[in-house]
Amino acid sequence: MHSQTITLQGHIIDSLILAKVLDTIVMLGGTFTLSEVTVGTQREDTSHATIRIEAPTTELLQDILTAIQPHGAVAEAEQDCTVVPAPADGILPEDFYATSHLATQIRWQGNWIDVRQPEMDLAIVVKTTPLSAHMIPMGSVKQGDLVVTGRQGIRVFPLERPKERDVFGFMEAQVSSERPHRHIIADVAKRMKAIQQCRQESNGTPKVLFAGGPAIIHAGGREALAWIIESGYIHVLFCGNALAAHDMEASLYGTSLGYSLGIGRSVPHGHEHHLRTINRVRELGSIQQAVQSGIVKEGIMAACVRQGVRMVLAGTIRDDGPLPEVITDSIKAQEAMRSAIPGVELALLVASTLHAVATGNLLPASVPTVCVDINPAVPTKLSDRGSFQAVGLVMDSSSFLRELARELGWKG
Amino acid sequence: MSRLLMCPPDYFGIEYEINPWMRVSNQSDGDRARTQWQALTRVLEDEAGAKLEFMEPVPGLPDLVFTANASVLHEGKAVPSRFRHPERQREERHFIDWFTKKGYEVIKLDAELYFEGAGDVLGFPEFWFGGYRQRTDIRAYDKLSTIFSKIILPVELVDQRFYHLDTCLCPLSGGELLYFPPAFDSYAQTVIAAHVEQSKRFAVPSPEAERFACNAVCVDRHVVLPTGCPETMAWLNQHGYIPHPVDLDEFLKAGGSAKCLTLALD
Numbered sequence: 092m093h094s095q096t097i098t099l100q101g102h103i104i105d106s107l108i109l110a111k112v113l114d115t116i117v118m119l120g121g122t123f124t125l126s127e128v129t130v131g132t133q134r135e136d137t138s139h140a141t142i143r144i145e146a147p148t149t150e151l152l153q154d155i156l157t158a159i160q161p162h163g164a165v166a167e168a169e170q171d172c173t174v175v176p177a178p179a180d181g182i183l184p185e186d187f188y189a190t191s192h193l194a195t196q197i198r199w200q201g202n203w204i205d206v207r208q209p210e211m212d213l214a215i216v217v218k219t220t221p222l223s224a225h226m227i228p229m230g231s232v233k234q235g236d237l238v239v240t241g242r243q244g245i246r247v248f249p250l251e252r253p254k255e256r257d258v259f260g261f262m263e264a265q266v267s268s269e270r271p272h273r274h275i276i277a278d279v280a281k282r283m284k285a286i287q288q289c290r291q292e293s294n295g296t297p298k299v300l301f302a303g304g305p306a307i308i309h310a311g312g313r314e315a316l317a318w319i320i321e322s323g324y325i326h327v328l329f330c331g332n333a334l335a336a337h338d339m340e341a342s343l344y345g346t347s348l349g350y351s352l353g354i355g356r357s358v359p360h361g362h363e364h365h366l367r368t369i370n371r372v373r374e375l376g377s378i379q380q381a382v383q384s385g386i387v388k389e390g391i392m393a394a395c396v397r398q399g400v401r402m403v404l405a406g407t408i409r410d411d412g413p414l415p416e417v418i419t420d421s422i423k424a425q426e427a428m429r430s431a432i433p434g435v436e437l438a439l440l441v442a443s444t445l446h447a448v449a450t451g452n453l454l455p456a457s458v459p460t461v462c463v464d465i466n467p468a469v470p471t472k473l474s475d476r477g478s479f480q481a482v483g484l485v486m487d488s489s490s491f492l493r494e495l496a497r498e499l500g501w502k503g
Numbered sequence: 504m505s506r507l508l509m510c511p512p513d514y515f516g517i518e519y520e521i522n523p524w525m526r527v528s529n530q531s532d533g534d535r536a537r538t539q540w541q542a543l544t545r546v547l548e549d550e551a552g553a554k555l556e557f558m559e560p561v562p563g564l565p566d567l568v569f570t571a572n573a574s575v576l577h578e579g580k581a582v583p584s585r586f587r588h589p590e591r592q593r594e595e596r597h598f599i600d601w602f603t604k605k606g607y608e609v610i611k612l613d614a615e616l617y618f619e620g621a622g623d624v625l626g627f628p629e630f631w632f633g634g635y636r637q638r639t640d641i642r643a644y645d646k647l648s649t650i651f652s653k654i655i656l657p658v659e660l661v662d663q664r665f666y667h668l669d670t671c672l673c674p675l676s677g678g679e680l681l682y683f684p685p686a687f688d689s690y691a692q693t694v695i696a697a698h699v700e701q702s703k704r705f706a707v708p709s710p711e712a713e714r715f716a717c718n719a720v721c722v723d724r725h726v727v728l729p730t731g732c733p734e735t736m737a738w739l740n741q742h743g744y745i746p747h748p749v750d751l752d753e754f755l756k757a758g759g760s761a762k763c764l765t766l767a768l769d
Contacts, residue, residue, distance in 0.1 A: 100642075100645045101641070101642075101644050101645035101648060101655070101657065102644070102648060102654055102655055102656055102657070105654070105656055105694070105697075105698075106656040106657050106658070106690075106694055107690040107691075107693060107694055108641070108657055108690075110690065111659075111688075111690045134654060135648065135652045135653060135654055137645055137648050137649065161635075161636055161641065162641060162659070163641040163642050163645070163657070165642070
């Protein structure tokens with residue numbers, strides 16, 4: 092699509108000039124977005140409209156511009172973006188452009204080019220041979236990288252409403268424990284089925300991302316989540332040391348942090364179970380080895396290994412062990428998580444404040460996202476930190492996972 | 504009392520062709536033109552009760568006689584025209600000199616914004632219409648709205664014969680309107696209809712529009728218009744106006760008539 096932004100100014104509403112310009116655009120085969128309309132407050136005040144026109148070819152776009160120019164349409168002057176070389180490794184130039192997680196383009200030598208993989212709070216670096224622009228975290232910038240500065244020659248596209256008329260179509264991050272859950276969970280299941288079907292038909296490799304915390308194990312969501320993963324509905328897992336450790340502890344000892352999952356109370360020396368589990372896996376060298384050797388027979392980790400789910404385990408200060416796969420350098424963990432994002436078309440953030448916010452920060456706004464937590468502060472925090480696309484569900488993670496699994500065909 | 508600016512036709516003639524009416528081969532008769540212009544001044548002063556002011560004609564500027572195109576004037580401010588055709592651009596400084604001498608605050612528009620004065624801006628106390636596409640750049644109206652604190656509704660002119668708004672639309676003092684709808688695009692026709700109720704609008708028949716019936720001067724209840732417009736005159740009579748036909752055929756050869764020959768100074 093080729094596009095151009097134009098402005099109209101004057102008594103454009105009563106005179107039908109705005110209507111005429113919009114009619115002309117459509118009549119000639121273009122489409123438009125009214126990005127801004129300011130209507131005068133007094134009768135004599137003039138109004139202002141900013142209109143973004145799109146057309147399938149440059150020729151048609153030119154025809155449209157020629158046709159509407161006599162009615163007062165003024166093409167917004169477009170200028171290339173400005174770049175300044177990074178002064179040193181890990182240091183951005185003054186006035187660097189800070190990104191949003193919305194689709195973004197920069198103008199380079201007269202052409203608009205897409206900036207790859209939108210993510211909030213990064214900078215944009217331009218490579219000239221071959222020409223490309225991508226978003227980069229501050230710490231990864233190298234001295235001399237051409238970093239986009241200022242605001243000129245940058246355009247950010249508002250989030251388009253998804254075509255599907257489901258819960259994500261409303262794109263509202265309103266969080267309420269009063270909200271009925273059932274239809275939201277049904278919509279999530281429908282999306283997961285559609286993604287699985289795409290993969291089965293080799294129609295691209297869209298992915299479902301799951302980020303979760305250990306409460307899933309304590310609360311009783313383990314069985315349902317393991318079934319969902321085993322059935323091939325999840326393709327990327329973000330978690331910490333605890334979820335993996337308690338999941339494998341359950342497989343080895345039937346406990347989660349020493350509490351028997353069967354009888355619901357602590358067992359003698361149960362608090363040692365997770366340490367012994369971690370130690371065992373460390374001894375075996377990896378979670379994968381623990382599963383493949385038959386030591387860990389079932390559960391979330393076993394399902395992930397068997398299904399080839401890409402797992403990124405990020406560490407925290409209070410971790411025991413940790414498990415061999417846990418990345419303890421948080422910047423390296425962030426990089427690993429970032430590299431798993433491309434292709435994600437649905438994100439489920441369940442029962443983890445840290446992983447939910449961290450994952451939310453990495454996701455483009457275009458990825459439908461559900462944040463499930465018993466504590467309303469978590470989805471609220473996520474949306475306050477900019478992930479406005481996330482749908483918040485205030486509910487117990489186990490109830491969510493069991494209901495989701497049933498929607499997907501689980502008989503448990 | 505209405506004050507009107509006029510310019511004697513001493514140097515009037517068809518010296519170039521910048522509208523479909525002008526043919527250098529169809530030259531105007533200087534004596535007849537002068538007689539017709541004088542008849543117009545007499546009717547305006549004696550019959551309609553207007554007070555006339557005159558500017559000096561300038562050799563080589565045949566269209567200076569059409570003072571309507573000099574400027575838009577309102578409450579002591581004058582925005583002088585930026586003529587589209589170079590042939591008439593030479594008139595600009597003479598008009599500016601006159602307004603400056605008379606104490607108007609002269610406000611100039613950007614050079615690239617073509618705008619042909621009261622020829623394209625007409626209306627009522629509450630709002631004005633602004634003709635565009637033929638001679639005036641629509642973007643001028645945004646500036647004029649701000650300068651004069653007026654609502655200006657741009658209306659598109661689609662017939663080259665009616666190249667200025669005052670050739671196809673004439674607001675009257677009681678809120679009525681003479682106009683020739685085919686001179687406007689459908690959006691403009693809708694806008695005019697939305698702003699002036701049907702009983703107050705007279706759609707001038709084609710033969711009379713071509714005689715420039717709409718290029719009339721309204722002073723209170725007097726309407727001075729070209730001869731050969733019986734239906735328009737009948738409608739004016741029925742609506743309480745006193746029509747005064749004046750033969751202005753020599754000026755029609757240049758694409759102008761009564762209204763083009765005057766500029767309201769109030």
